[in-house]
Amino acid sequence: xxxxPASQFTPRVFSGIQPSGGLTLGNYLxxxxxxxxxxxxxxxxxxxxxxxxxxxxWQDPDxxxxxxxxxxxxxxxxxxxxxxxxxxxxxxxxxxxxxAWIFNTVARMGWMQRMTQWKDKxxxxxxxxxxxxxxxxxxxxxxxxxxxxxxxxxxxDQKQHIELTRDVAAKFNHDYGVDFFPMTEPVIEGAATRxxxxxxxxxxxxxxxxxxxxxxxxxxxxxxxxxxxRKAKTDPDALPxxxxxxxxxxxxxxxxxxxxxxxxxxVDQVLAEVGGKQFGEFKPMLADLAVAKLSPxxxxxxxxxxxxxxxxxxxxxxxAQAREITVPILKKTYEIVGLVGA
Ligand code: AMP
Ligand code: TRP
Numbered sequence: 001x002x003x004x005p006a007s008q009f010t011p012r013v014f015s016g017i018q019p020s021g022g023l024t025l026g027n028y029l030x031x032x033x034x035x036x037x038x039x040x041x042x043x044x045x046x047x048x049x050x051x052x053x054x055x056x057x058w059q060d061p062d063x064x065x066x067x068x069x070x071x072x073x074x075x076x077x078x079x080x081x082x083x084x085x086x087x088x089x090x091x092x093x094x095x096x097x098x099x100a101w102i103f104n105t106v107a108r109m110g111w112m113q114r115m116t117q118w119k120d121k122x123x124x125x126x127x128x129x130x131x132x133x134x135x136x137x138x139x140x141x142x143x144x145x146x147x148x149x150x151x152x153x154x155x156x157d158q159k160q161h162i163e164l165t166r167d168v169a170a171k172f173n174h175d176y177g178v179d180f181f182p183m184t185e186p187v188i189e190g191a192a193t194r195x196x197x198x199x200x201x202x203x204x205x206x207x208x209x210x211x212x213x214x215x216x217x218x219x220x221x222x223x224x225x226x227x228x229x230r231k232a233k234t235d236p237d238a239l240p241x242x243x244x245x246x247x248x249x250x251x252x253x254x255x256x257x258x259x260x261x262x263x264x265x266x267v268d269q270v271l272a273e274v275g276g277k278q279f280g281e282f283k284p285m286l287a288d289l290a291v292a293k294l295s296p297x298x299x300x301x302x303x304x305x306x307x308x309x310x311x312x313x314x315x316x317x318x319x320a321q322a323r324e325i326t327v328p329i330l331k332k333t334y335e336i337v338g339l340v341g342a
Contacts (some may be wrong), residue, residue, distance in 0.1 A: 009182040013043050014149035016050040016090065016140075017075075019068040020059065025216040025290075026205040028078060028297070029192035029261040030155035036079030038153060038187075045085040046147055046322065047075060049315075052090045052097060053139060056132040057121070070301070072311045074218055077300035088318030090143065095326035099142035100135070102337060106172050107138045111164055117157070141165040145181045146326045153187040156194045157204065162186040176336050192261035198232040201250025216290065219298055226287040229255075234279045241275025243267040252279075255286055262289050 015035060017027060039045045049071045054064060068089055075087055090096050112118060112134055122129035132139075140161050144152055145168070152162055162184060169181035197203040197214040205215045216225055233251045240246060246253035246267070253267075259282075260270045274282055304311055 008179070009148050009150050011043060011151065012147055012149045013038050013045040013151045013153065013187075014048070014144050014147050015046075015153050016048040016053070016143055017071060018054045019049045019051055019064065019071040019089075020054045020057075020207070021063060021067045022207040023071065023074045023218040024195075024205050024207050025218075025258070025294075026155065026192075026195035027074075027207075028218060028294070029190070029195055029258065031153065032075060032078035032080070033261070034153045034187070034190060035075070035085075036081075038151075039080060039085045043151075045080075046149065046325075047080055047085055047087050048093075048143060048322075049075075049089040050140075050143065053136060056130055056136050069308050069311050070305060072315060073301040073304040074297075076304060076311075076314070077218075077297045082314045082318060086318050086321045088315050088322050092315065092319035093146075093322045093326055095146050095323070095330040096139065096142050098330055099146045099326075099333060100139040102333060103138040103141050103145075103168050103172075104135055106168050106175070107135075107141070107164070111167060112137060115164065116160060137161050137164045138168065141168040144184050145169055146329055147322075148182050148329060149184055150182050151185050151187050153189075156188055159186055159188060178336055180332070180336060190261055191257045191265075191267060195258060195261075196250060196254040198228055198254075200233065201252075201254050216294070218294065218301065220294070221298070222291045222295055225290050225294060226284075229283055229287040229290060232283065234283075238276055238278050239271065239274050239282060241271050243271065245271075255279075255282070259286050259289065262293050 015031065017031060023032070035045065035047055049068050051064065051068055072087065072089075076082065080087055115137055118134060118136070121133060141164060144165050154162065166183050169183060172181055173179055195205045197205050197209060198216070199211055199214040203209070203214070207215065209215060213228055213231060216228055220228070232255060234255065235249055235252060237249070237252075239252065239256070246256060256267055256270055259274075260267050263270070274285070
């Protein structure tokens with residue numbers, strides 16, 4: 001039995017973001033910007049607010065409702081067009097959770113135990129972590145495979161979960177003797193697959209970092225963005241003229257990566273332009289660029305959130321479109337497994 005290569009399946013892009021509050025520049029450059037670019041390349045794209053994943057750690061219900069709509073606004077303001085892509089929230093499409101249950105029976109405990117996100121999030125207190133947090137990657141595999149999605153744009157940190165998705169697909173296909181689920185490819189591209197903290201170049205920029213100065217939030221105003229970049233940790237040296245010169249300079253490399261991602265250039269192209277400059281000169285250039293790119297997004301997010309009926313309408317329509325794909329795939333899965341009455 002050979003594993004089904006992604007190429008046997010119609011190319012289809014799927015990705016998700018948790019509505020667990022606050023979008024950062026890392027989410028924008030590592031995910032949202034890439035999502036709208038893939039859509040604009042004319043691919044079939046499906047994007048999801050993974051609220052069922054968010055509740056694997058405690059979420060205040062009112063905040064979760066707000067964060068889901070804010071995230072939807074973030075998608076749309078970043079260029080995801082609901083006329084071109086399917087945009088919805090996970091809990092509105094019950095087939096995700098239904099397929100996840102089947103995958104809970106396919107995935108092995110040992111696979112889950114090896115997940116670095118599980119180890120990081122559960123920490124030393126794994127006994128107290130929710131069962132859902134442990135099973136999180138099986139739900140993620142279901143998110144992707146319930147569409148037979150072939151390509152998943154994500155940041156570097158999600159690579160291991162996509163590998164597990166392939167393991168689930170391969171084991172299901174093998175155990176049931178079918179070529180039903182594709183071997184999904186992660187799409188980890190661009191200069192900013194891992195945007196680092198502005199205060200510590202060894203840590204990922206994250207919405208959960210206690211220091212607000214460590215990140216740029218998509219809701220920050222122009223002054224705040226400029227101030228955070230001016231205060232970003234750097235070193236005293238001038239910028240090099242080639243990428244190799246950034247090797248042992250994580251903070252400098254991070255700022256150059258951010259510049260490269262915003263301007264869709266390679267790091268070498270950026271350094272050809274700014275090599276030799278001091279940070280006193282480069283930081284204002286980066287701040288102007290960040291403000292120019294992010295301000296329209298935060299303005300549009302605020303406008304969309306002013307009246308959430310539009311967002312709710314978009315999400316309801318997206319869920320109906322999504323179910324046109326998921327219902328037949330789940331039905332076929334039930335048949336393969338021998339569940340009567342799908
Ligand atoms: P999360 O907010 O952790 O649910 O992440 C949503 C998406 O943003 C995923 O594709 C992540 O890989 C991506 N992402 C989150 N933080 C960063 C970061 N600092 N750099 C690049 N991508 C990121
Ligand atoms: N685990 C992803 C994250 O934390 C979110 C996610 C859930 C996802 N389901 C997905 C990403 C399916 C891509 C595809 O960022």
